[in-house]
Amino acid sequence: MSILELKNLTLVKDGKILLSNINIEIWAGYVHAIVGPNGAGKSTLANTIMGLHGYRNFVGDILFEGKSIKNLSIDERARLGITMVFQEPARFEGLAVDDFILAGVKEKKENLIDEALLKVGLDPLKYRKRAVDKTLSGGERKRIEIASIYAMKPKLVFLDEPDSGVDIDSVKFIFEIIKDFKKQGTTVILVTHSPEVLKQSDHAFLICAGKLICKGEVDKMFDYFTGKCAPCNHVGNPEIEDGKTI
Amino acid sequence: MSENKILQELLFYSGLHKTSPDIAHVEIHGNKVLGANLVEGLIVKSESFSEGVNIKIEVVKEIKNPVRFCFGLIPENGIQKINIDTVIKENASAEFFATCTFPNAKNIQHIMNANIIIEKNASLKYFERHIHGPEGGVLIVPVTEVFVKENARYSTEFELIKGAAGVIKLDYKAKVERHGIVDMKARIFGRLKDKIYIKESAHLKGENSVGVLTSHIALKDEANAIVENEIIADAAFARGHVDCKEIVQGKAVARAVPIVQVNNPKAHVTHEAAIGSVDSKQLETLLSRGLSEDEAVDLIINGLLK
Ligand SMILES: Nc1ncnc2c1ncn2[C@@H]1O[C@H](COP(=O)(O)OP(=O)(O)O)[C@@H](O)[C@H]1O
Ligand SMILES: [Mg+2]
Numbered sequence: 001m002s003i004l005e006l007k008n009l010t011l012v013k014d015g016k017i018l019l020s021n022i023n024i025e026i027w028a029g030y031v032h033a034i035v036g037p038n039g040a041g042k043s044t045l046a047n048t049i050m051g052l053h054g055y056r057n058f059v060g061d062i063l064f065e066g067k068s069i070k071n072l073s074i075d076e077r078a079r080l081g082i083t084m085v086f087q088e089p090a091r092f093e094g095l096a097v098d099d100f101i102l103a104g105v106k107e108k109k110e111n112l113i114d115e116a117l118l119k120v121g122l123d124p125l126k127y128r129k130r131a132v133d134k135t136l137s138g139g140e141r142k143r144i145e146i147a148s149i150y151a152m153k154p155k156l157v158f159l160d161e162p163d164s165g166v167d168i169d170s171v172k173f174i175f176e177i178i179k180d181f182k183k184q185g186t187t188v189i190l191v192t193h194s195p196e197v198l199k200q201s202d203h204a205f206l207i208c209a210g211k212l213i214c215k216g217e218v219d220k221m222f223d224y225f226t227g228k229c230a231p232c233n234h235v236g237n238p239e240i241e242d243g244k245t246i
Numbered sequence: 247m248s249e250n251k252i253l254q255e256l257l258f259y260s261g262l263h264k265t266s267p268d269i270a271h272v273e274i275h276g277n278k279v280l281g282a283n284l285v286e287g288l289i290v291k292s293e294s295f296s297e298g299v300n301i302k303i304e305v306v307k308e309i310k311n312p313v314r315f316c317f318g319l320i321p322e323n324g325i326q327k328i329n330i331d332t333v334i335k336e337n338a339s340a341e342f343f344a345t346c347t348f349p350n351a352k353n354i355q356h357i358m359n360a361n362i363i364i365e366k367n368a369s370l371k372y373f374e375r376h377i378h379g380p381e382g383g384v385l386i387v388p389v390t391e392v393f394v395k396e397n398a399r400y401s402t403e404f405e406l407i408k409g410a411a412g413v414i415k416l417d418y419k420a421k422v423e424r425h426g427i428v429d430m431k432a433r434i435f436g437r438l439k440d441k442i443y444i445k446e447s448a449h450l451k452g453e454n455s456v457g458v459l460t461s462h463i464a465l466k467d468e469a470n471a472i473v474e475n476e477i478i479a480d481a482a483f484a485r486g487h488v489d490c491k492e493i494v495q496g497k498a499v500a501r502a503v504p505i506v507q508v509n510n511p512k513a514h515v516t517h518e519a520a521i522g523s524v525d526s527k528q529l530e531t532l533l534s535r536g537l538s539e540d541e542a543v544d545l546i547i548n549g550l551l552k
Contacts, residue, residue, distance in 0.1 A: 052530055078536035090527040094549030103545060104535025131549070145531075152535065 003028035003156055003187050004049070004082075008060035011048055011210075018044045019058070020210045026156070026189065031182055033190040033201035035221060041210040042191045043087050046158040050084050051077050064156070078104070081155030085162060087191075089141040092132040100132045101148045116147035119180060121173035138165030143173070150177055153184055160191040175200050195222060252320050253280040259377050260316050260345035271314040274299050276326055287338070288313060298327030298357070305333070305370070309340040312373075318347030319354055322383075330360045334368040334398075341371040348376075351383040351412070362392040362400070364426075369399040378409030382438055386414045394426035396452065401429040407551055411440040411469075418445070424452030424481070431460040433551045436469030436498070447476040450484035450513065457486040464547040465498030476505035479513035488517035493550060495524055495543055 004026040011019040018041050026032055034042050048055040049062055051074045061068050069077050083104070092100060098113045105112060114124040120143035130136065132144060142165055149157055159178070163171050178200045181188045190197055198204060204221045206213045214221075247255075252275050257263040265271060270288050273281040277294045284290055287307035293300045319326055334340060348354050364370050378384055386406075394400045404416060411434055420428040430446045442465075448457030459475040477486035490502035504517035524546050532542035 050534055053526060074530060074533040075536055075538055075542075078534050083534050083536075086527070086531060088527075090525065090531045092528055092546065092549050094552035095545065099545070103532060103537060148535070 001028050002026055003065060005063040006049075006060070007063065009045075009048070009058055009062065010060055011044065011055065011058040013054070018210050019048065021060070022207075022210075022212050024205060024212065024215070026187060027203070028187050029182070029185060030202040031178060031188040031190065031200060033192060033198045033204040033218070033221075034207060035192055035198055035204055036207040036213075038193060040207050042193075042207060043160055044210070045207070046084055046160050046189070046191050050074060050082065050158065078154075083149055083152060083154045083156075084158035085142070085145045085149055085160055087160040087164065089138075089145045091134050091136075091141070095132050096128070097130050097132055097144055098128045100144065101151050104148060104152045112151045116151040117144075119150055119173065119177050120144070120147045121170050122147070139167055139170065142166055143170065146174065146177060150181065154186055156187045156189070157181065158189045158191055161194075161197075162190060162192070163194055163197055171196070198222070247320065249275075249278070249280055255320050255349075256280070256316050256318050256347055259318070259347040259349050260375075262314050262316055262343075262345060265314075269311045269314065270309065271316065272301075273316040274318075274326075274328070276319055276324055285309060285311075285313075288340070295327075297325050298329070301328065301330045303330060303332040304335065305338045305340040305368075306335045307338050309338075312341040312343040315342060315344035316347070317344065317356070317358075318377075319356075320347075320350060322350050322352040323354060325355045325357070327357045328359070330358070330362075332360065332362045332370070334362075334364045334370045336365040337367045338365075339369040342373070344372070344374045346374065346376045346386075348384050349379050349409075351379050352381070353383055355385045356387070358386075358388045358390075360388075360390040360392075362390065364392065364394050364398040364400050366396045366398060368395070370401075372400075372402040374402070374404050376404075376406040376408070376411075378406065378412065380409055382410035382412035382440055384410075384412035386412060386416075388414075388416050388418070390418045392418070392420045392428070394420055394422045394428050394455075396423045397425040398423075399427045399429075401427075402431070404432040404434070405551075406434045407548060410438050411436045411442055413441045415443045416445065418447070420448045420457065422448060422450050422452060422455040422457060422484075425454045426452060427456045429458045429460075431462075433462045434464070434471070435547055435551060436463065436465045436471055438467045438469065440465075440469040442469070442471040444471070444473045445475070448478075448486060450477065450479040450486055451481060452484070453481045454483045455479075455481060456484070458489070459487070460489045461502075462491045462551055463500065464493040464495075464551055465500055466495040466543060466547075467498060468496070469498045471499075472501045472503070474503045474505065476507075477515050477517075478507045478509065479515050480509045482510050482512035484510065484513040484515075486513075486515040488515075488519075490517075490519040492521045493524060493547060494521060
């Protein structure tokens with residue numbers, strides 16, 4: 001069963017094609033990865049599905065659980081069960097970590113905060129009362145974002161570069177929580193240019209220059225990271241039929 | 247409603263219902279003093295008149311625990327005038343924590359006139375929290391004149407974040423002598439058709455005196471705010487800073503006018519004023535958690551005003 005379907009999704013901004021006729025089906029309950037070089041349009045794709053400002057005038061359609069979400073606002077999409085961790089998490093002056101984590105949780109239980117923080121390897125005693133502001137490092141903010149999403153138990157989550165800024169010792173927590181998301185029934189879409197993150201997925205999509213280049217098994221997708229940029233060999237200027245299965 | 251019931255409600259809304267014998271407190275509903283507990287070194291005399299209460303406060307030594315003042319009106323309509331004369335004697339110090347509670351206000355006036363003298367080497371830290379109902383309906387006029395003598399300190403913080411502000415006309419003036427310090431802060435969240443007028447002013451008369459005036463105002467809906475904070479520095483090595491930060495959403499209108507005047511070439515006064523809206527990334531992050539735009543803006547602004 002697919003939870004999300006992109007139908008001929010095209011996004012043009014300032015005369016530039018950012019997403020070009022993308023057709024994707026996301027199967028429920030799996031961990032998917034969207035990979036591709038910098039500037040390929042990976043974040044753009046996630047932002048468009050979330051409905052962020054500046055990503056709403058697309059052509060084509062987005063179906064969530066079979067229904068079009070094209071005309072829904074961000075919060076309406078979120079209330080259906082779609083959410084995301086931004087590539088660059090926002091800073092919130094004066095907002096405590098525990099209030100931030102509970103903000104999107106329907107049944108606000110105190111113990112959820114500790115559970116979520118421990119999952120991303122942060123000590124609740126040290127972090128709960130701190131503000132989600134510039135006194136936290138990029139990696140700490142990222143982990144707190146992921147913790148907050150974990151507490152929400154969404155149906156579908158985009159994790160945009162989930163390891164960026166996170167130190168080597170803590171990345172294992174991110175990889176663990178990806179498995180936990182899957183266990184609790186959340187469909188995960190990893191947006192990444194890292195082979196290590198790609199390894200955490202069950203299934204992958206390669207995009208380049210706003211086009212879906214191919215999709216399929218993770219193992220086979222690794223050629224892309226070996227430097228050959230297979231299967232097309234033209235970084236930023238793909239010459240392959242869209243959406244080929246490998 | 248019985249007096250005791252009113253007292254319990256006032257204390258409940260202000261969150262000050264837990265107490266102990268070594269904590270001084272005074273509760274005033276309308277023009278009635280409903281309760282009080284004094285501690286050594288703190289002298290409070292009060293006298294009611296038809297629309298309010300005159301209070302004389304003297305602090306003659308260091309008071310350890312914050313002194314709690316609970317003002318307010320539980321009914322929908324009414325007037326409360328509080329005139330306070332406070333003297334903090336030489337070398338004495340105290341912290342006052344005041345709450346002003348108008349949870350059901352439809353048509354309420356709260357007029358506070360304070361004269362404060364902080365004598366040599368003395369200090370007073372004053373915090374005033376307002377708790378209003380959701381609809382406004384309150385006219386708040388806090389007027390304070392404070393004399394900060396040699397080497398004395400005065401800090402004051404006015405907080406109105408819960409409930410609609412209504413109409414506020416805040417006017418705080420301080421005169422500061424040598425080595426004296428004044429620090430005034432207002433944090434207000436205006437909504438609906440709230441009208442907020444803030445004028446904090448510090449006159450740095452003595453050498454090495456210091457003044458810091460801060461106003462952090464957030465506005466949404468059709469609220470309107472004007473902030474006119476002013477520092478005048480007369481003496482050598484007097485230092486001052488005026489900081490106005492305003493956040494506007496919706497149809498709100500904000501105006502900030504920092505005024506600085508320096509009458510001595512060795513004085514130094516700076517100011518900053520910033521008016522902006524809620525950051526779109528913060529907003530979108532919270533929207534993507536399923537919060538409505540209103541809930542998201544409230545959460546962001548409450549953080550910023552902290
Ligand atoms: N809001 C936008 N307006 C204009 N161009 C954009 C916008 N967002 C992304 N782009 C452009 O789209 C391309 C893809 O960006 P992005 O999706 O961030 O790439 P990545 O695959 O690295 O996540 C880049 O060339 C970027 O400059
Ligand atoms: Mg990106």
